[in-house]
Amino acid sequence: MAVRAPRLQSAKPLTLSRWWTNGYYGQPIAFVDQMVLFYAIDDGLRFHDFTDYDNQKCITSQVDGIGVGVIAGNADMHLFAYADYQNPPIIHLCQYPSLNEMKQFTNGAEFEYSALQFSTTEELLSLSTSPDYLLTIWNWRSGIKLAQCETTKKTLIEISFNPNSWYDIGILYRDQINFYTCERRNDKYVLFERQLTLELFNQTVAHNQPTHQQTKTKQSSPLRVADVIRRFPSRFSFTLVDSTVGMDQGTSLKLVAFDSENEDAFQTYIDEKIELIATSFCWGDKGYVFIGTDDDSLIQILLQFDREKHPFRATRFAEEEKFKSHGSIGMFKKICLHKLGLFCAGSDDIVRLITFENQDGTLQEANNVNDIMELNANITTILFNQSYNNLFICSKQGVDIFDLVTMEPKQSTLIPVALGKIVDIVFVNPSNELIVTVRDSGALEAWSINDGSRKFSTHIDNQTISHIVTSPILPLIVVTSTTGIFYFFEINTDGFRLIHRLRVHSNDIRCIKFNPHGTILVSAGIDNSLFIIEIKTDQILVDNIFQIIYRTDLDGEPFALDLDDFEKQRSNIEYDDQQQREYDDEHIAHRKDTSNETRIIIALNTKTEKFGRFLIIDFDWQQYRENRNLQTSSTNESYIDYFINDTSTKIITKTNFAIHDTIEDFLITARNQLITLGGTSLRMCRIPDEIGKLGKLISVEPQDSLAGLPSSGGHLYKNKAIQSWIICVSQDGIISMIRASDMAVESSIRAHSLLSGGCYKSAWSVDSKYIVSVAEDNSIVIFQTKSAGGLTPRMGYSSEDINRKMKNLANLVTYENASSALFENIYDRFREYQTKFQNVNMTPPSAPKEDASWLQLKEYEATLQNLDTRLTSKIEIRNELERIRHELHELMAVNDSREEKAQLDRREFDLDSEEQERQRKERDATIIKLRDETITQNLIRLMKREIIKQQCWDSMSIKGRCIEGIINPYRKQTLPIVVENYPLLPRSLDELENIRHIIERRRIEIAEKKLRRQILVDSSTGHDVGSDMPSREEPSALENEDDHREQTKQSTALLGSVSNEFQVDTSILYDQFELYTHEQKWTQIVLLNDLIYKIKEAFNKEFETVHQRKLQELAKIREKNTRIKQINADLDDTSPIWEPDLTEKEKPLLLFEVKDNEVKVERYYTPEQLKQLEEQRLNEERRREQEKLDNWRERGLNDMMGGVLQVRREDELKKEIPKPTFALEKPEDEWTEIEKQAYQQYLQKVKEQQEERDKLRKVLIAEATKINEQIQENCEAFEQVLIQLHRRRILAQTAVIQEELKISRLIFALVKDRLIEQLEETYENRSQILEDKIHELELSKRALEDSINIVDNEKRRLKADDTFDKQFPREFADVPSALQDSLKRLLIKRPKLKQPKTVDEFNPYSSRQMRLLELEFDKMQIEADSFTNAPPNIVRNVWERFMDFRKRRSELERELRQQEQEEVMIKNLKNLREGELTKTNVEFEQIQNLLIITKDAHIDDMFDLYVQIVLKQGQVEIESQPADLPPDQYRNTDVELINRHEVENLNKSIIESANLKIRQMEKTKGVVNELQSMKWEKEKLTYEITDLKQRAQDITFLKVTRNVQEYLVCPNDGAFESQKQRELQMLEATVEKMKQRFDDQKTIKDNEIHKLQQDNSSIANVTLAVDEALQNANVNLYERKNIIDRRIVEQSKADQQDRIRQVVRRRRLVDLAKAQAQEVAYLRAEVERLRMKTFPALVQIEH
Secondary structure (H helix, E strand, O other): OOOOOOOOOOOOOEEEEEEEEEOOOOOOEEEEEOOEEEEEEOOEEEEEEOOOOOOOEEEEEEOOOOOOOOEEEEOOOOEEEEEOOOOOOOEEEEEOOOOOEEEEEOOOOOOOEEEEEEOOOOEEEEEEOOOOOEEEEEEOOOOEEEEEEEOOOOOOOEEEEEOOEEEEEEEEOOOEEEEEEEEEEOOEEEEEEEEEEHHHHOOOEOOOOOOHHHHHHOOOOOOOHHHHHHHOHHHEOOOOOOOOOOOOOOOOOOEOOOOOOOHHHHHHHHHHEOOOOEEEEEEOOOOEEEEEEOOOEEEEEEOOOOOOOOOEEEEEOOOHHHHHHHOOOOOOOEEEEOOOOEEEEOOOOEEEEEEEEOOOOOOOEEEEEEEEEEOOOOEEEEEEOOOOOEEEEEEOOEEEEEEOOOOEEOOOOOEEOOOOOEEEEEEOOOOOOEEEEEEOOOEEEEEEOOOOOEEEEEEOOOOOEEEEEEOOOOOEEEEEEOOOEEEEEEEEOOEEEEEEEEEOOOOOEEEEEEOOOOOEEEEEEOOOEEEEEEEOOOOOOHHHHEEEEEEEEOOOEEEEEEEEEEOOOOOOOOOOOOOOOOOOOOOHHHOOOOOOEEEEEEEEEOOOOOOEEEEEEEEEHHHHHHHHHHHHHOOOOOOOOOOOOOOOOOOEEEEEEEEOOOOOEEEEEEOOEEEEEEOOEEEEEEOOOOOOOOOOOEEOOEEEEEEOOOOOOOEEEOOOOOOOEEEEEOOOOEEEEEEOOOOEEEEEEEOOOHHHOOEEEEEEOOOOOEEEEEEOOOOEEEEEEEEOOOOOOOOOOOHHHHHHHHHHHHOOOOOOOOOOHHHHHHHHHHHHHHHHHHHOOOOOOOOOOOOOOHHHHHHHHHHHHHHHHOHHHHHHHHHHHHHHHHHHHHHHHHHHHOOOOOOOOOHHHHOOHHHHHHHHHHHHHHHHHHHHHHHHHHHHHHHHHHHHHHHHHHOOOEOOOEEEOOOOOOOOOOOOOEEEOOOEOOOOHHHHHHHHHHHHHHHHHHHHHHHHHHHHHHHHOOOOOHHHHHHHHHHHHHHHHHHHHHHHHHHHHHOOOOHHHHOOOOOOOOOOOOOOOHHHHHHHHHHHHHHHHHHHHHHHHHHHHHHHHHHHHHHHHHHHHHHHHHHHHHHOOOOOOOOOOOOOOOOHHHHHOOOHHHOOOOOOOOHHHHHHHHHHHHHHHHHHHHHHHOOHHHHHHHHHHOOOOOOOHHHHHHOOOOOOHHHHHOOHHHOOHHHHHHHHHHHHHHHHHHHHHHHHHHHHHHHHHHHHHHHHHHHHHHHHHHHHHHHHHHHHHHHHHHHHHHHHHHHHHHHHHHHHHHHHHHHHHHHHHHHHHHHHHHHHHHHHHHHHHHHHHHHHHHHHHOOHHHHHHHHOOOOOHHHHHHHHHHHHOOOOOOOOOHHHOOOOOOHHHHHHHHHHHHHHHHHHOOHHHOOOOOOHHHHHHHHHHHHHHHHHHHHHHHHHHHHHHHHHHHHHHHHHHHHHHHHHHHHHHHHHHHHHHHHHHHHOOOOOOOOOOOOOOOOOOOOOOOHHHOOOOOOOOOOHHHHHHHHHHHHHHHHHHHHHHHHOHHHHHHHHHHHHHHHHHHHHHHHHHHHHHHHHHOOOEHHHHHHHHOOOHHHHHHHHHHHHHHHHHHHHHHHHHHHHHHHHHHHHHHHHHHHHHHHHHHHHHHHHHHHHHHHHHHHOOOOOHHHHHHHHHHHHHHHHHHHHHHHHHHHHHHHHHHHHHHHHHHHHHHHHHOOOOEOOOOO
C-alpha cells in the first residue's frame, strides 16, 4: 500500500521586483546629454552616464512589459522618446534624468514604428511599418501633429532630418531616395514628396557580362553607358549631359520610342547595367546629400529641384582589379559627415575617413582615404555626440569611442560586450556579488549585481562552450565545452583564474549540477554517459581535488537532472505525515554538517519504449568514506585514483522508474517526492520505496497536479534557503512563483518581452535574494526577492570552514596547460611498455593523446595492462611464426624445383585453408554484389529504354522511317537515294478543338466578308430597273468566276510559300496584307501550324504510297529470285544472288530486336534458362525420333512417285544414261556385232542427251538474263519514283521552312507590338503623373501665396501688440520712479552672448551655430531672471511681475522673429514651386510629344507589314550598304554564298539559251512579214467591225414597239397572226365583260341616286313643316313668355336634341354621297384605262 508523501509547510509571502536589465548586442544608441547615452534593452531602456569615464553610472528604466521599439534622443533639451509595441503603438516622450513621461503621441502607426528622430528644433519624426507606412511629424513641445503622409511601401534603409532645416526629410531605400519637404499651406502643413531613383546616377556598365559584340570578338574591356549611347544614338533621347565638375561625368538617360533597327542596343543597355544598391546616406551642409552604395561608390547629389537635372558625382573607391576578383568590401555600410570629412564604417569592420577639397558651390572631390580604426566585431552603426568631438562606434562587441581631437581611440570600451550568444548564467557564491555569463564563443564575463556593469572577463580559446555551473559554497565555477572539457575557474577580485582543465566526456554535455553541499559534481552527456566528480577542497593537489569517482552508461538520452542530499533511511518502514521531518524556512540553518546520502535522478528518453524513464542513483557517503579510507590507508602515493565499482560495493544503488507523462523538467522536493513540469501542468509525484530493483519497472504516479500555468514549457528552480517556494520560468519569459505546499501559483511576472525571444536560461542565488534570467537576444534581467521570513543561506558549514576552503582554493597553482595526473601515470606506463617492446623487436602501441577523454584514457590504460599480461605469450607466438615462415620458404623452394605439372599453386603456400575459404566467400560475395549491381544497371537501362521508346516511338502517331533506293551492289556501286518521312505526334483533343473553332470562325469571317462585299455591290446597283436584272445575272456569275480565278492566282503568287503544291486548303489563311490586329496574327499562327501539320500529312501519304510500291517491288524481286535460284541450281551456278530487303532505317522495329549475331560476347544463361533450353532440346529430339519411327507419307512418296510429285525435264536430263554391262565387263575387241550396235545406240543417246542439255542451258541462261533485266528495269523505275518523291520531300521541307519563317516573323511582330504598347503605356502613366503633379504644384503655389498673406497679417498683428514700452509705466505705476528707471534699463538691456564653445568647432552644419546661440540666449535669460540680479531695494513680487512682463515681451519678439523666418522660408518655397512648375510643364510637353511619336510608330508598325514573297531561282535580295557605315564595317550577314562552279554552269546554260533564242528569232524573221500583211488585214476588219458596231448602235436606238418586238420574237408570220388573233379575242371578251359589269354598276348607282333624291324631298318637306312650327312657336313664345317659361325651356331642349339628330343624319348622307361620287370616278377611270389598253404604244428602250 502506497503512502502519501508528506507536504511541506505553507509558504510565507514571496515577492519579486525588477532590479536591473542589461544586454547590448549592437542595437542603435541615442544621446540625452552630452555625456549620457541610452539604448533599448528587452523591456526597458538603459542609460550610461560616462561623465567620469572610469566610474560610469548606469540606470535602467522599465516599461512594464509593453516592449521598447525604436528610440530617439535630444541632447540639447535632455529628452528621449521611444515607441512601444502596444496595439496600436504609442510614442512616449520623457525627460532625463527624472525619467518622467511628458507626453504621448498616438495615431501614427497601425502596428509598429520603424524610425524615430528629433530635429534640431522642436519636431519629432516617426515612420511606421507595414501596412500603412506613415511618415508623421509632431511638435513635441505642444504635442500637435503637424503633418502626415504615406510613403513608399519598401524596406527602410535610413531616415533623417536635414540638420540645417527640419522642413527637409530624407528617406533612403534600397533602390531610391525620397525627399519630403514640409510646406505650410494656410494653417496646415503638407509633406511634398520627390523621388530619385539610383538609376539616374548610374554611369557604370558591368564587367562580368560581355556584350553581343564582345562575345564575338572575345573582348572583355568594360563599357560605359556613354559608349553604349554613342554606339546606338537612336535608342536614347540625347547622348550625354555634363552635370559635374572633374573627371566623373554624370549621365542622364531617357528611353524614347521603340526603334526596330536597334534591338541590340536596348538589350545591351538592359543586360550590362549594374544595379546600384544603397546602404546609407547623410546630409551635407549646403544642399548636398551623400549616398553610399554596396559597390563601394559614393554618390554626391546637389539638390536643386527647380532645375532640369541634379548635378551629381559618383566616385568608386575600390580598386578595379580587386573589385573583379573579390567583389566590393562594403565600404559605405554607414556614413556620417564631420568637419574633418566623411566618416564611413564598412562591412570589413574598418572605419575610414574621406577628406574632400574645399570647393564652394560645386561638388566636393575626394582627395584622400585613411583607415582610422579597425574592430574585430561586426559594426552596426556610427554616430557623433552633440559636440562632434567623439565618434561612437557601435558593434556586436560594444560601443567604442574615437577621440576626434587627438585622433586616437579610447583605451577601454565604453560598453564592453563579448561576442557570441550567452548559453548559461550563474551566481558566484558565497558572496552573491557577481553574476557570471558564458557565451558559446568562449567568453566569460562577470557582472555586478548592484548596477549590471561588467567587472572583468576572460576568454577560452578554440572552444565552443555549452554550460556553466557554480559551487554552492565556494567561488568556483565549472565551464564545459562541446568537446566534453571541464574548465575549473576560481573567481577573486582580480578576475577569473583557471586552476584545472579536465576532459570528462567525449562529446557535449546535456546536464550538469552540484549537490547542495558542493561535494560532488554530476554530469550527463549526449553520449548517454553519467559522471560523478568529487570536489575535495581540503586536498593540496588539483587532481585530488577534482577527481572522477564514478561513471555509468545510461539506457536513454538524458534531458533533465537533479540531485539533493538526505539523511539515509536505515529501514523501509512506512511513515505518516507526523513522522516525516518538517522543514521550515527559519530552521534550515540547523542542519548537520554532513549528509548521509545523495540522491541523483536523471530523466531519460528511450527510443525503444513509448514512455521515458527516471534513473535514480543513491550515493551512500558512509560506505564511500569507509572504502576510500581503506584504499588510502594502504598506499602512500600523492595521487590516488579511486573509482567506484558498483558491482562489488554498495555505495551506488540504481533504480529505474517509468514515466508515462510528458515532462520537460523536474525537481526533488523530498527524498521520495518530486515535482514535474509538462506543458502548462505541474505534477507532484511520489517515488516508490522499492530501491535497487532494476528488473522491475514501476511507474511514478502523480499525486497532485496543477494545470493552468501562464505559459507552457520552461524550467523549474528551487532553493534550500526557502524550500516552500518553487519558481517556474517559461520559455516565453514569464516567471511564476509557486507554493510547494499546495501547488498553487501565487503570482507571475514577465521577465522578458516576446520580442527578445523569451527566456533561454535562468538561475536562483543560493541565499535566495536574486533571480537572474537571460533572453534569446542576450539581455540579462535581475529580480530581487522579498520574503516575510529570513533569507538565511543553508550551506551547512560554518564561516571558519568556508574561509578555510576558500583559502585552500586560492592557494592552488594557476593552470598552464599542464597534463592531468591520470595522463601522466598512463604515459609513464606507456614509456615502460615501449622500452619492453623495443627490446624484443616488436612494434610498440601508439602513445596516448593528451586531449583524450577520461574514458579514452581508461580504455588505453586497460589496453596497456592487457599488453603487459600477454607480452610473454606474444613473444612465443612471434618466434613460432618465424619458424613456420622459414619452413614455408624451404617448401616453396622445393616446389619451384619440380616440374610444372607437379608444382602446387602458389596460393597454397600463401594462406591456410581458413583464409582461403574466407577469400572464396569474399570473392563470391563480390560476384553476387557485382551481379546485383549489373542487374540493377540493366534494369535502369531498360527503364530508360522504355521511357525513351514511349516518348520517341510509342507516342508517335506516324513513326519516323525512310525509303532507300533498290540498287544492286553487284552492278552499280553507288549510294542509294534515301527519303525520310515526317514523324508526327498525335494532337490532343483540346488542340483539335481549338483548331476547329478557329477554322470555323475564320470561315465565318470569310463568308461575312464576301456577303458584305456582295451587299455593297448590290447597294451600288440598286437604282437599276427590274427589267435589267435578267440581263445581268449571267455577267455577275462570270465576274465571280473571274474573281475566284484571280484570287487563286494571287494567293499562289503572294502566299509566301509553296504549300499549294500539296493540295492543302490555304483559302482560310489571312492575306499577308491583312494582318493588322493581334487577333489576326495569333489566328494566322495557329492556321500556319495546322497547315504545316497538313503538309507533313500530305507528304506522308505520298511516302506511304511509295513505300507500298517498294514492298510490291521487293515481293516481285523475291519471286523472281526464286526462279533464278532454281535456274542456278539447274546450271550448277554457285554465284551469289542479290536479295534486297528492308533495312533498319526503313523498318525501325528491327532496332528493338537484338539478334544473336549482334552479341559479340558470350551469352550468359542463368540456371533456370539452361534448364529450359535443355528441356526444349530433349523435346525436339523426341519429336524427330517419333517421326522416324513410322512416316508412311514419305515412304509412299518414295515407293510410288520416286520421291517427287512432278517429273521435271531438267531433272531427267541430269540423269546419266547407263553404259551397257558388256562395255564395263569386256574389252572393246571382244564385243559382238550386236553389242557394237548396242554401244553405238548408247553413244547416239548420249550425244542426243548432251545436245538437249546444251539447249536447256542456253534457254535457262537466257531466261535468267531476262529475269535480271526485268529486275533491273523495275529497280530503275522505282528509282525514278523515289527521285520524284525526294523532290517532293525537298519541296515539302521548303514549304515547312517557309511557313515556319512566317510564324517567326509573326511572333517577332507580336513581341514588337507588345513592346511598343508597353512604352506607350509608360508614357501615358508618366503623363498622368505629371498632370497630377502640375495640379498639385499649382495648388501648392496658391497655398503658399495665401500663407504669405497670413504671415503678413500675423506680423502686423504682433507689431500692433508690441506696446510694452507704453504699458510699462502703467504696469509699474506703484513702483518708485528711481526703481522704474532701473527696471526699464534692465528691460531694454539685452544679454551679451558669449562666443560658442570650441567643442562645437567640428560640427559641419552651419545652422548648429545659430542653434547654440539660441540655447545660450535662453540660458542667459534664465540666469538674468534670478533674484540675485534684481536691483536693490526691490520687492520680490515686483521682481516677479517684472520677470513676467519681460518674458511676455521676449515671447512676442521671438514670435515675430519666427514669423519673419517663416515668411522667408515660404517665399523660398514659392520660388522653388514656380521653378518646379515650369520644369514639370516642359517635361509634360516632352512626354506628350514622345507619346504622339510612339502612337505614330505604333500605327506605322501596324500598317508596315512584313510580306514574304517566294523569289524565282537565281533572284537574290540583299540590303544595301548604309550611308553612315564605313565599307570595312559593312557585312552582308544575310547573303548566302554559292559555289563558283554552279554559277559558271548557270552562265553556260544562260548563253546556250541566248543562242537558242537568236536562232529562233532568225527563224521567225519571215513570219514578221506575214504578220505585217495580216496587220493590214486586221485594220480592214477593224473598220468593218466599226461600221457594224455603228449599225448595231443605230438599231439599238431605233424606237421599236412592243408589237415589233413580239413580231421579231415569233419564228414566222402565221404564228404571229394566230397569236394576235387570240389576243384580240381575249380583249373583246374582256371588254364585253367590263361593259356588262359597268351596266350593272350603273343600274345599282341609279337606284341609289333615286333613293337619295326621295330622301332629300322628304327632308325638304320636314324642313318646311319645321319652319311653320317655328313661326307658330315664336308667336306663342311672345304671348306666353311670362307664364310658361319653364315649359318653353324643356321644349327647347327637346328641339335641340331633334335638331342634332337631323344634323348628324344630314352629315352622314353627305359623306355617303361623296363616297359614291369617288367610286363612280374610279369606275370611269378604269373604263378609260381598259379602253386605252387595246391601243399599242411605243416604249423607249433604255440602254
